[in-house]
Amino acid sequence: MSKVVDHLKGVFSGDAQADRVVPPSGFTARLTSFAAATMAFLTVFALALSMASGRLAMKWGDELTHSSTLRISAPAGQMADQTAAALRLLETTPGVATARALTSDEQRALLEPWFGPDLPIDALPVPQLIEIQETDEGYDAAGLRLRLQAEVPGAVLDDHTRWRKPLQQAAGRLRMLGWVSILLIGATTATMITLAANAALAANAQVISVLRLVGARDDYIAQAFVRRFTLRALAGAAIGTAAGLIAVMILPAAQEKGGFLTGLGFQGMGWFWPLLIPPLAAIVAFFATRAAARRALSELT
Amino acid sequence: MAYGYGGAELLSDISLKLSPGSFHFLTGPSGSGKTTFLKLCYGALTATSGEVRLFGQDVRTMNRDDHALTRRRIGVVHQDCQFLDHLPIADNIMLPLNVSGRDDLEDVANLKELMGWVGLGKRGDAYPPTLSGGERQRAALARAVIMSPDVVLADEPTGNVDWEMSQRLLQLLIELNRMGKTIMIATHDMNLIRAAKNNVQARVLRIANRKLQLAGADL
Ligand SMILES: Nc1ncnc2c1ncn2[C@@H]1O[C@H](COP(=O)(O)OP(=O)(O)O)[C@@H](O)[C@H]1O
Numbered sequence: 411m412s413k414v415v416d417h418l419k420g421v422f423s424g425d426a427q428a429d430r431v432v433p434p435s436g437f438t439a440r441l442t443s444f445a446a447a448t449m450a451f452l453t454v455f456a457l458a459l460s461m462a463s464g465r466l467a468m469k470w471g472d473e474l475t476h477s478s479t480l481r482i483s484a485p486a487g488q489m490a491d492q493t494a495a496a497l498r499l500l501e502t503t504p505g506v507a508t509a510r511a512l513t514s515d516e517q518r519a520l521l522e523p524w525f526g527p528d529l530p531i532d533a534l535p536v537p538q539l540i541e542i543q544e545t546d547e548g549y550d551a552a553g554l555r556l557r558l559q560a561e562v563p564g565a566v567l568d569d570h571t572r573w574r575k576p577l578q579q580a581a582g583r584l585r586m587l588g589w590v591s592i593l594l595i596g597a598t599t600a601t602m603i604t605l606a607a608n609a610a611l612a613a614n615a616q617v618i619s620v621l622r623l624v625g626a627r628d629d630y631i632a633q634a635f636v637r638r639f640t641l642r643a644l645a646g647a648a649i650g651t652a653a654g655l656i657a658v659m660i661l662p663a664a665q666e667k668g669g670f671l672t673g674l675g676f677q678g679m680g681w682f683w684p685l686l687i688p689p690l691a692a693i694v695a696f697f698a699t700r701a702a703a704r705r706a707l708s709e710l711t
Numbered sequence: 712m713a714y715g716y717g718g719a720e721l722l723s724d725i726s727l728k729l730s731p732g733s734f735h736f737l738t739g740p741s742g743s744g745k746t747t748f749l750k751l752c753y754g755a756l757t758a759t760s761g762e763v764r765l766f767g768q769d770v771r772t773m774n775r776d777d778h779a780l781t782r783r784r785i786g787v788v789h790q791d792c793q794f795l796d797h798l799p800i801a802d803n804i805m806l807p808l809n810v811s812g813r814d815d816l817e818d819v820a821n822l823k824e825l826m827g828w829v830g831l832g833k834r835g836d837a838y839p840p841t842l843s844g845g846e847r848q849r850a851a852l853a854r855a856v857i858m859s860p861d862v863v864l865a866d867e868p869t870g871n872v873d874w875e876m877s878q879r880l881l882q883l884l885i886e887l888n889r890m891g892k893t894i895m896i897a898t899h900d901m902n903l904i905r906a907a908k909n910n911v912q913a914r915v916l917r918i919a920n921r922k923l924q925l926a927g928a929d930l
């Protein structure tokens with residue numbers, strides 16, 4: 411490993427002379443930079459997707475895991491009694507941190523988007539909602555349902571698992587998809603750089619044979635190519651990452667109640683991750699070119 | 712030692728030891744295997760049977776890095792000399808120093824003198840493809856000797872140069888020989904051999920009928 415580190419150092423400290431032994435090859439060079447730039451651009455989006463869905467999964471998880479709702483439907487006369495009974499029952503249920511009946515103002519706010527602001531909520535047979543905050547351990551939903559059935563017949567417990575699970579799962583999958591994309595992009599980058607390096611090595615067969623003739627070791631020759639491709643991948647990826655970040659920045663900003671799409675972007679420390687893309691691209695290029703050069707050189711006599 | 716390119720043997724029953732500081736000519740008709748023999752001498756080819764030792768090490772046991780290090784001790788002038796076409800000729804001549812990490816000021820001074828000697832003093836900035844055949848051969852010779860190698864193998868180094876220049880190149884090789892370097896020149900230029908014999912104790916090897924023979928003093 412220390413040998414690899416030495417090589418990496420060599421790539422950046424550089425030996426201008428060693429660099430010149432490989433002719434400046436215009437076309438494969440530009441292809442390498444272009445490929446690295448494109449892949450970096452795509453990686454920024456895959457990263458943004460992963461992080462946004464990660465945040466989403468966490469948010470849903472956090473908000474929903476620790477809260478559930480009890481809905482009480484009862485004739486107007488019994489509503490207050492049943493609510494009080496339910497609250498008493500909940501207070502003695504292990505795993506319930508707090509239970510609170512929503513006020514009619516709060517209920518009106520919840521219904522407002524559907525019925526408008528002036529809803530006479532007291533005159534309507536609207537169920538009473540009780541918001542339950544769970545402790546970290548949570549409560550036994552099945553047990554609670556049984557007790558409610560006995561003591562508060564009008565109560566329906568909604569512990570959100572039914573729709574929380576699939577949503578959380580979807581967000582988790584989306585995040586994984588993002589990471590898989592990043593891995594695939596990395597592998598594709600390695601493939602393209604390997605192809606470009608092979609083309610460059612084949613095009614420079616004479617250079618290699620002259621270098622061997624005058625006593626150059628394989629490492630010296632490989633280094634000249636590796637340095638070239640690593641620096642190109644680094645530069646290309648830096649441009650691609652910058653372009654990707656600008657594109658993400660000019661996406662509409664996430665709004666308070668924004669859905670998933672408007673939340674696509676980086677937040678806080680998240681801005682740090684894309685900065686790793688250019689060095690990672692350089693590392694991929696380093697190993698891809700080194701493997702290609704070693705293979706090509708070992709096949710020579 | 713013997714060698715063949717797949718088909719029949721080209722060289723058979725060869726047994727030779729180049730002692731340090733010796734001066735050899737290698738002659739033989741075209742196609743007799745002079746180039747092949749030189750390639751065996753610097754390890755570019757491996758004998759199909761028998762054993763070749765370079766500086767005491769069996770070629771078969773040498774890895775690629777060993778070969779690289781050996782080539783720093785053997786200056787080779789190819790018949791068809793190749794260069795890095797994108798670098799000026801002066802850089803090409805310096806190449807053996809650069810690839811072995813030795814390019815100090817003393818060597819730069821050597822370079823000037825050496826280029827003057829082979830008549831390329833004013834051509835240092837030219838690119839190899841613009842050189843004539845003779846200039847390329849002289850540049851290749853300069854490149855072969857810049858490292859002051861222990862052994863110089865030259866394959867028809869005077870093929871494309873005029874008589875006067877060939878005398879200069881020969882003089883350079885003779886000087887190197889006096890400094891203790893081992894020299895082997897493949898050529899079929901008998902005049903060159905005769906000229907050398909006046910200045911240096913040279914042995915003449917001849918390839919004939921797949922064998923390497925020591926030619927008599929009949930030249
Ligand atoms: N790479 C090769 N593959 C097959 N045959 C070769 C190769 N190189 C040379 N030869 C053959 O070997 C013979 C000797 O070639 P060479 O050593 O170049 O002779 P010389 O240098 O004395 O003219 C020739 O007949 C040539 O055709």
Ligand SMILES: [Mg+2]
Nearest residue numbers: 745746790866
């Ligand atoms: Mg020949």
